[in-house]
Amino acid sequence: xxxxxxxxxxxxxxxxxxxxxxxxxxxxxxxxxxxxxxxxxxxxxxxxxxxxxxxxxxxxxxxxxxxxxxxxxxxxxxxxxxxxxxxxxxxxxxxxxxxxxxxxxxxxxxxxxx
Amino acid sequence: xxxxxxxxxxxxxxxxxxxxxxxxxxxxxxxxxxxxxxxxxxxxxxxxxxxxxxxxxxxxxxxxxxxxxxxxxxxxxxxxxxxxxxxxxxxxxxxxxxxxxxxxxxxxxxxxxxxxxx
Numbered sequence: 001x002x003x004x005x006x007x008x009x010x011x012x013x014x015x016x017x018x019x020x021x022x023x024x025x026x027x028x029x030x031x032x033x034x035x036x037x038x039x040x041x042x043x044x045x046x047x048x049x050x051x052x053x054x055x056x057x058x059x060x061x062x063x064x065x066x067x068x069x070x071x072x073x074x075x076x077x078x079x080x081x082x083x084x085x086x087x088x089x090x091x092x093x094x095x096x097x098x099x100x101x102x103x104x105x106x107x108x109x110x111x112x113x114x
Numbered sequence: 115x116x117x118x119x120x121x122x123x124x125x126x127x128x129x130x131x132x133x134x135x136x137x138x139x140x141x142x143x144x145x146x147x148x149x150x151x152x153x154x155x156x157x158x159x160x161x162x163x164x165x166x167x168x169x170x171x172x173x174x175x176x177x178x179x180x181x182x183x184x185x186x187x188x189x190x191x192x193x194x195x196x197x198x199x200x201x202x203x204x205x206x207x208x209x210x211x212x213x214x215x216x217x218x219x220x221x222x223x224x225x226x227x228x229x230x231x232x
Contacts, residue, residue: 004157033218042118042204042222043158056219090157094218103220105150105157 004093004106012112013081021076021109023091030095031055032074033103034066037088049074078111086113116141116207120223127195128231135190135226137205145207147188148220149179152202161203164188165210175199200230 005024013019025032031050035043045058049068063079072093078085088110092103121136139145146165150158162173169181179190188205205223 031218033220035220035222040225042206042224043220045219045221048218058219092158092220102148102160102163103218105159107157 004091004104006089006091006106006109008109009107010110010112012114014114015081015083017081017113018077018079019081019111021078021089021091021111023074023076023093023106025072025074025093026104028095029093029104030072031093032068032072033092033094034074034076035090035092036060036085037090037108038084039087043090046076081113083113086111116143116145116209116221118205118207118221118223120203120205120226122226123224124227124229126229126231129197130194132193133191133195133199133228135203135205135228137188137190137223139186139188139205139207141186141207141209144210146210147179147181148206148208149173149177149188149190150204150206150222152204152225154201158204161190195228195230197230197232199228202227 007022033048034046037043046060047057048055052068065077067075088108090108091106094103117140119138127133148163149161161177162171164171164181172178177192202225204225206220
């Protein structure tokens with residue numbers, strides 16, 4: 001069974017640029033959640049996708065957007081990057097949008113904004 | 115809205131000693147509770163979870179946690195730690211409605227860095 005995978009592992013961007021991060025769910029999972037983990041902090045919920053629709057959103061501005069594809073893989077897009085967007089971005093998948101009491105995390109993408 | 119407070123940012127301990135990592139939560143409704151571990155440069159791995167039933171929950175790697183509803187706590191314990199337990203530990207909550215389903219948004223604490231010395 002393949003776990004959650006994320007790409008790329010590391011990424012360096014400059015302020016104002018746009019970035020796309022990718023996540024492949026664990027087999028059989030139809031729900032994907034994205035989290036931002038700043039250095040020295042706990043992860044913060046960005047949003048969740050269930051069957052290709054947004055299923056909840058945290059306190060992040062609209063320049064953070066996402067997509068979920070028919071195969072349940074997902075993308076996180078961030079426009080107009082700011083220095084404070086530097087963080088580890090974690091993707092987590094779970095078996096169902098309504099009964100998902102456990103989320104399985106990927107290794108993360110480390111984004112550095114200069 | 116729910117919140118999580120991990121009372122210790124760093125816990126140093128010697129190998130084979132017992133350890134307790136403290137977690138308190140705040141919520142006006144029922145929650146599910148989790149402990150995750152994060153090794154350097156890795157994602158999060160689930161240690162254990164409390165959904166319902168017995169308040170003492172056993173997890174992987176010899177860890178256990180006890181849910182205390184009156185004190186709104188979910189402390190993590192291990193009777194004898196190893197060098198390999200050195201990592202950062204996160205307590206997290208998610209909403210659980212009356213039907214036993216959850217919205218799925220995890221709210222995390224700030225983390226506790228456990229350092230095991232030889």
